[in-house]
Amino acid sequence: MDTFASLYEGFAVALTWQNLLLALLGCFLGTMMGALPGLGPANGVAILIPLAFTFGLSAIAALILLTSVYYGAMYGGRISSILLNIPGDEPAMMTCLDGYPMAQAGRAGEALALSGVASFVGAFFATWGLVFLAPLLVQIALLFGPGEYFVLYTLAFATLGGIAATNQAKSAFAAALGIGIAMIGVDTQTGVQRFTFGEVHLYDGIDFLIAIVGLFALSEVFVFLEHRGSREQGKDEAKMKIGRVTPSLSVLRYCTPAMIRSTVLGFISGVLPGAGASLGSFLAYSVEKQVSDPRSETFGKGDPRGVAAPEAGNNAASGGALVPMLALGVPGSGTTAVLLAVLLTLNIQPGPLLFQNNPDVVWGLIAALFIGNFMLLALNIPMVGLFTRVLLVPTHILMPIVAMIAFIGIYSITGSTFELTMMVLFGALGWILRKLDVPLVPIILGILLGNEMEVNLRRAMTISNGEWTTLFDSWLAIILWTIAIVGFVLPIFLGKRVKRKMKEAEEEGPLSD
Amino acid sequence: MMSDRVLGGVGLALAVFYAWAATIIPEPFSSDAIGPDGFPMIIALVLGLSSVYFVLKPDPEPQWPSLNRLAEIGFALLVMFGYAQVLPVLGFVFATIIITAYLTWRLGARPLTAILNGVGTSVGLFVLFELIFGLSLADGPLGF
Known part of the structure; x- marks a missing residue:
């Protein structure tokens, strides 16, 4: 009952006019960003962090705004999947498979409404999962000493590539790059300069916001410049008739088992390290296909269950991904890494102590997620037509605006040319690394967690008088090491196969025509 | 193939540079067991090892733009x-x-x-x- 009392307090925090308005604004912006191809949850939240910071919002208000954007983007991704057959963000990829055929058959409105409901079911129950699971995880996390924390961070990096990673060396390279960048600046333990080479701007280290905005948002501009023209096709089709946007009860009832199964699967893959929303929606879709349509007669041709499953799955996963992020301070995906950046910007260190010291922040946030869910349902069913119109704005108008907002954000927190130049460099680096298939998320996570990881290692070593065996001498540490090693090694054998399956699913579907 | 080898070469150079930069970190007055340069050395090692892997087993060439x-x-x-x-x-x-x-x-x-x-x-x-x-x-x- 303790949980319910905390949740009640949370609602008291979230239910102020200012917070409700921010949640609404966040949901609206998020859905719009999710809907626009090329602007996903991660870069959507990233460009807003510096702004939320400079507006002087309180921690809880800023957090409510940005997590609403996060949830909203997860809802919004499906809109362009269904109407344009272009996923608005990566997790919405699977929604194309049955959503677009439904739209072609004149059932676009129905598909949008159904996927809206499925998103709601996934996100709503995943938020309940968060309510119950996070405090349990906190109990375990309280047993962690500095050594265990170091291993936990190692685990986070080892599993970040996920089961579908094809080249673990590239994940390791990216993580090392990020951690290496984090080392720049004054060493917090001894006060000596590291890797600054006398450059005053580097004394405080490189602000992670500069890296995130550059790597995620600016590199996207370069990608669009590279593919100019080739991504514009299909835009006219957004004008297609949407039809009725109320889901019929019979279809909803027909899809209910699919939504339930997918919510559970999605939530689990969200919580587990190295899975995340994309895998959540992929798993949900493939399992649903196995269960409901083993001879593949209707899936891929516009089966409503094929729309409901991945949407429930990816939204449940995005809720589940908040569990390790809040309870352990270790995000498992790119977008939650960006949310961790939000917390760190606000000077909030997530982890078990957050639940003890700032319960108002945690529970206010969770309450805001519940409220945001209802807002999103309201925004996404009757008002979905409004968001489909956003899709008609051409990329060449939109991307420059995104780039400028990124510049304004960074300029407003640093006010210096040096930092802007640095952001542009990160943008170029991001583009090159994306070309080379080096994942960007480990870099971000490295910059965010690098110092914390080092501090814990050094603390553990100090306690043990420099004895390295301290990193292996508890059961918890051994379990964590095992997961880390399995999580790193398994994709080496399975990664190619899983990736191929995901590709095949994509190609069987309408994406190939 | 070639791109990954270049990446490996650059990464290796970066790792060496990073390790060298770690050795010139000034000695602090009071130090702990592994000091301010211990962890960066581990990072340089990971950076170097993964770079060697790129050189030895490069991925297929990405599609570079014209x-x-x-x-x-x-x-x-x-x-x-x-x-x-x-x-x-x-x-x-x-x-x-x-x-x-x-x-x-x-x-x-x-x-x-x-x-x-x-x-x-x-x-x-x-x-x-x-x-x-x-x-x-x-x-x-x-x-x-």
Whole structure:
């Protein structure tokens, strides 16, 4: 009952006019960003962090705004999947498979409404999962000493590539790059300069916001410049008739088992390290296909269950991904890494102590997620037509605006040319690394967690008088090491196969025509 | 193939440089068991090992854009660098009109549309962020 009392307090925090308005604004912006191809949850939240910071919002208000954007983007991704057959963000990829055929058959409105409901079911129950699971995880996390924390961070990096990673060396390279960048600046333990080479701007280290905005948002501009023209096709089709946007009860009832199964699967893959929303929606879709349509007669041709499953799955996963992020301070995906950046910007260190010291922040946030869910349902069913119109704005108008907002954000927190130049460099680096298939998320996570990881290692070593065996001498540490090693090694054998399956699913579907 | 080898080479150089930079970290007055250079050394090692892997087992060649697309990206990069430099000189509004119009044009709009989008974006963002939200954007000689 303790949980319910905390949740009640949370609602008291979230239910102020200012917070409700921010949640609404966040949901609206998020859905719009999710809907626009090329602007996903991660870069959507990233460009807003510096702004939320400079507006002087309180921690809880800023957090409510940005997590609403996060949830909203997860809802919004499906809109362009269904109407344009272009996923608005990566997790919405699977929604194309049955959503677009439904739209072609004149059932676009129905598909949008159904996927809206499925998103709601996934996100709503995943938020309940968060309510119950996070405090349990906190109990375990309280047993962690500095050594265990170091291993936990190692685990986070080892599993970040996920089961579908094809080249673990590239994940390791990216993580090392990020951690290496984090080392720049004054060493917090001894006060000596590291890797600054006398450059005053580097004394405080490189602000992670500069890296995130550059790597995620600016590199996207370069990608669009590279593919100019080739991504514009299909835009006219957004004008297609949407039809009725109320889901019929019979279809909803027909899809209910699919939504339930997918919510559970999605939530689990969200919580587990190295899975995340994309895998959540992929798993949900493939399992649903196995269960409901083993001879593949209707899936891929516009089966409503094929729309409901991945949407429930990816939204449940995005809720589940908040569990390790809040309870352990270790995000498992790119977008939650960006949310961790939000917390760190606000000077909030997530982890078990957050639940003890700032319960108002945690529970206010969770309450805001519940409220945001209802807002999103309201925004996404009757008002979905409004968001489909956003899709008609051409990329060449939109991307420059995104780039400028990124510049304004960074300029407003640093006010210096040096930092802007640095952001542009990160943008170029991001583009090159994306070309080379080096994942960007480990870099971000490295910059965010690098110092914390080092501090814990050094603390553990100090306690043990420099004895390295301290990193292996508890059961918890051994379990964590095992997961880390399995999580790193398994994709080496399975990664190619899983990736191929995901590709095949994509190609069987309408994406190939 | 080649691209990954180059990445490996660059990564290896970076790892060596990083390890060297770690050795010149000044000795602190009071040190702990592994010191300020211990962890960076581990990082340099991971960086180096993964780079060696790229050289030995490179992935298939990615699809690099054609030379003119590459030049396109290069120019955009130059314009962005330029923007960072001239922002304090020209002020937010003028600098932003130029860069937005340039990017819009290069992303495939007609010149007139590009200029309109430049002016619209710049003035719109200025009104929104400086006048309504009260952020201080870069001021030029005319005060905006």
